[in-house]
Amino acid sequence: MIRPEEIKLSSEENGKWGMVIDQDICTGCQACVAACAMENNISFVGEEDSGYGRAMHWIRIERFWEGEYPEVKMTPRQPMLCQQCGHATCEPVCPAFATVHSQAEQLNLQVYNRCVGTRYCANNCPYQVRAFNWRDYQRPEPLSNQLNPDVTVRRMGVMEKCTFCIQRIHKAQDQAKAEGREVQDGEFTTACAQACPASAIVFGRVDNPESLVSQLAHKGHGVKHLEELGTLPNVTYFKGG
Amino acid sequence: MSDNKTHADHGAHSAEHFREKHLMLDPLPRGQMNDMVMESMLEKPTWKFWIIFAFLSVVVAYFLFYKWGVLIAKGQGEAGVMRPDYWGIFLVNTVFWIGISHAGTFISAILRVFKAEFRRPFTRAAELMTTFGLVQAGFSIFMHLGRVWLFYWLMPYPNQRMLWPNLHSPLTWDLLAITTYLLSSTMYLFLPLIPDMAMARDRSTGWRKNFYRILALGFRGTEGEWTHLRNAMNIFAFAIIPVMFSVHTIVSWDFAAATRPGWSSTIFGPYFIVGALHSGMGAAAIVLAVIQGTMKHMKYFVRGEHFDAIGKLMLIISMAWAYFFFNDYMVQWYGGDKWTQQMLHFHEAGPLGWMWFAMLICNIAIPWAILWNARWRATPWLIATVGIAINIGMWFERYIIIPISVTINRMPFTWRLYQPGIEVPMGIGTVALFILLYMAASKLIPLIPVWEVQEGQMAHELKKFGRETVVSVSELE
Numbered sequence: 001m002i003r004p005e006e007i008k009l010s011s012e013e014n015g016k017w018g019m020v021i022d023q024d025i026c027t028g029c030q031a032c033v034a035a036c037a038m039e040n041n042i043s044f045v046g047e048e049d050s051g052y053g054r055a056m057h058w059i060r061i062e063r064f065w066e067g068e069y070p071e072v073k074m075t076p077r078q079p080m081l082c083q084q085c086g087h088a089t090c091e092p093v094c095p096a097f098a099t100v101h102s103q104a105e106q107l108n109l110q111v112y113n114r115c116v117g118t119r120y121c122a123n124n125c126p127y128q129v130r131a132f133n134w135r136d137y138q139r140p141e142p143l144s145n146q147l148n149p150d151v152t153v154r155r156m157g158v159m160e161k162c163t164f165c166i167q168r169i170h171k172a173q174d175q176a177k178a179e180g181r182e183v184q185d186g187e188f189t190t191a192c193a194q195a196c197p198a199s200a201i202v203f204g205r206v207d208n209p210e211s212l213v214s215q216l217a218h219k220g221h222g223v224k225h226l227e228e229l230g231t232l233p234n235v236t237y238f239k240g241g
Numbered sequence: 242m243s244d245n246k247t248h249a250d251h252g253a254h255s256a257e258h259f260r261e262k263h264l265m266l267d268p269l270p271r272g273q274m275n276d277m278v279m280e281s282m283l284e285k286p287t288w289k290f291w292i293i294f295a296f297l298s299v300v301v302a303y304f305l306f307y308k309w310g311v312l313i314a315k316g317q318g319e320a321g322v323m324r325p326d327y328w329g330i331f332l333v334n335t336v337f338w339i340g341i342s343h344a345g346t347f348i349s350a351i352l353r354v355f356k357a358e359f360r361r362p363f364t365r366a367a368e369l370m371t372t373f374g375l376v377q378a379g380f381s382i383f384m385h386l387g388r389v390w391l392f393y394w395l396m397p398y399p400n401q402r403m404l405w406p407n408l409h410s411p412l413t414w415d416l417l418a419i420t421t422y423l424l425s426s427t428m429y430l431f432l433p434l435i436p437d438m439a440m441a442r443d444r445s446t447g448w449r450k451n452f453y454r455i456l457a458l459g460f461r462g463t464e465g466e467w468t469h470l471r472n473a474m475n476i477f478a479f480a481i482i483p484v485m486f487s488v489h490t491i492v493s494w495d496f497a498a499a500t501r502p503g504w505s506s507t508i509f510g511p512y513f514i515v516g517a518l519h520s521g522m523g524a525a526a527i528v529l530a531v532i533q534g535t536m537k538h539m540k541y542f543v544r545g546e547h548f549d550a551i552g553k554l555m556l557i558i559s560m561a562w563a564y565f566f567f568n569d570y571m572v573q574w575y576g577g578d579k580w581t582q583q584m585l586h587f588h589e590a591g592p593l594g595w596m597w598f599a600m601l602i603c604n605i606a607i608p609w610a611i612l613w614n615a616r617w618r619a620t621p622w623l624i625a626t627v628g629i630a631i632n633i634g635m636w637f638e639r640y641i642i643i644p645i646s647v648t649i650n651r652m653p654f655t656w657r658l659y660q661p662g663i664e665v666p667m668g669i670g671t672v673a674l675f676i677l678l679y680m681a682a683s684k685l686i687p688l689i690p691v692w693e694v695q696e697g698q699m700a701h702e703l704k705k706f707g708r709e710t711v712v713s714v715s716e717l718e
Binding site: 052054060092093094096097114119120133134136226 | 407
């Protein structure tokens with residue numbers, strides 16, 4: 001583990017929440033996918049639409065194979081979610097300002113009630129992590145009884161995506177403010193990180209050298225996806241030790 | 242306008258030959274020509290007209306409006322769009338119809354500015370294509386919106402929250418450009434229509450008289466009125482040309498400004514404009530052939546020379562399109578980006594590879610094989626067939642650029658092939674509405690700008706010098 005004083009923070013990391021995902025210990029159990037859907041009131045799309053590429057998951061587990069049969073090798077599973085880019089391609093293309101950058105949390109926000117559904121943001125997202133409400137999906141019993149009151153329920157024709165569980169961020173910040181202190185590292189985490197049995201997902205402030213996520217992210221051997229596009233993603237991946 | 246083949250001939254035969262071939266050299270008395278245009282408009286529609294009209298109305302009502310209602314009620318899930326093809330045939334049709342609309346401005350503005358005399362009888366037919374094509378493009382883009390009932394949020398209007406559209410977004414530029422083009426092309430359609438409206442007002446009775454009286458804006462044909470009209474038309478003809486170029490360039494920026502492999506191409510602006518003119522001239526050839534074949538007296542106004550001229554333009558534009566296609570392909574391939582290479586390979590060898598080859602056959606092989614021959618160019622049905630082939634090819638081109646290209650992105654886990662749903666009937670509905678509007682317009686406004694034809698005929702004259710008959714043209718305006 002890297003020592004906090006060795007971490008050199010760049011100015012781009014100021015105020016940023018970040019995530020580290022260790023693909024080597026991810027088992028592909030999909031607990032993060034289920035937890036995310038429960039926490040964020042994500043619609044249940046059903047078998048048919050899901051099979052046609054309309055599954056609404058804010059996080060998905062990608063898996064690939066290498067080589068030709070019978071010499072097939074499976075590569076490590078790759079949880080893919082919104083990378084909360086510092087320089088996001090989804091933001092400038094929205095004609096209605098429904099996709100915006102938040103100055104306070106340094107996240108990409110989707111303003112559901114401003115979205116008119118041009119779907120340009122999803123087209124322009126190199127990570128393909130945005131989910132569109134193709135229909136007004138029904139929630140079968142008993143899923144209809146477990147909606148999270150802290151999260152807006154979206155309707156048909158609206159784009160949505162991972163928020164880094166912004167409702168949890170705000171809850172922790174409000175609590176800390178009421179008690180007159182700063183938010184502590186590990187005080188709360190996102191639904192996916194909380195549900196991960198292997199602790200492959202770590203969440204926190206990357207600009208705090210004391211935090212676990214910052215120490216992992218600055219270890220040096222992590223990679224960021226499609227960094228060459230200049231999107232400044234906030235999620236670091238570990239693969240191959 | 243001399244014709245080499247007739248130089249050897251002399252005397253009456255030569256003059257006769259000129260008259261037969263060229264509308265500008267074959268003048269009729271003005272009253273008679275006005276009556277011919279009025280007759281072609283007021284001619285009682287045949288039962289065939291009404292059957293086609295009724296059929297198209299049903300198609301529009303069911304395929305366009307009823308299906309649109311279904312789409313609004315049930316959501317975009319009724320269409321074939323999904324991840325990663327968030328844009329489907331609705332956007333293909335939008336680009337296609339905007340492309341069609343470019344021919345009108347090209348013919349009536351650019352050819353007017355360059356004083357190409359052959360344009361005179363069919364400027365209006367082309368301008369109508371612009372306006373009606375843009376209506377279909379507008380419908381197609383609104384069909385595509387997930388929450389179309391909130392479309393006005395894309396417009397800059399004063400509101401309490403001081404929210405304006407995002408001027409960083411190419412879609413906002415697009416909306417502004419298309420709106421500007423629709424408004425200016427409608428005004429440009431209307432200006433040369435005023436003298437013809439006055440002509441129709443003086444030759445009709447009943448409700449039509451009132452209709453034309455209102456649209457003629459009290460035009461009497463005084464010198465001052467003509468001067469004003471000419472000034473206004475001159476300003477519009479020059480001003481609308483950059484608007485036309487900007488519209489399709491901005492449409493291409495919807496794609497070129499994005500980060501998708503295959504879209505982020507700097508050549509897209511001129512490539513799209515040439516593509517638009519390609520499909521637009523093809524559509525103009527179809528419309529002219531239909532008008533000439535079905536409407537009364539039109540064989541006098543629309544002749545082989547006009548199809549010949551359009552055919553030459555089609556051939557040149559086809560060559561230009563081939564160059565830009567090659568340029569776009571070559572530069573992307575040469576760039577060596579692995580995603581772009583995968584995508585180019587998917588174009589040719591993917592499950593829809595036949596479409597890529599069909600596009601090249603329709604856009605290059607067929608026009609080049611037919612349009613080199615002057616006699617074939619002057620054959621209406623043949624040139625209309627080439628026009629249909631070009632339009633099919635250009636539709637394929639937009640289909641390849643939009644849903645097929647976005648199938649290949651930088652996240653191979655999401656690759657999936659697009660299967661169209663409700664877009665197909667709704668697209669057919671826009672075609673039916675276009676034809677329907679055209680049919681209605683042919684009965685309501687003179688399709689031939691008769692004063693422009695007469696003006697051209699006055700300027701042209703056949704003169705005899707010894708045994709030689711030559712054409713002399715006086716400078717107009």
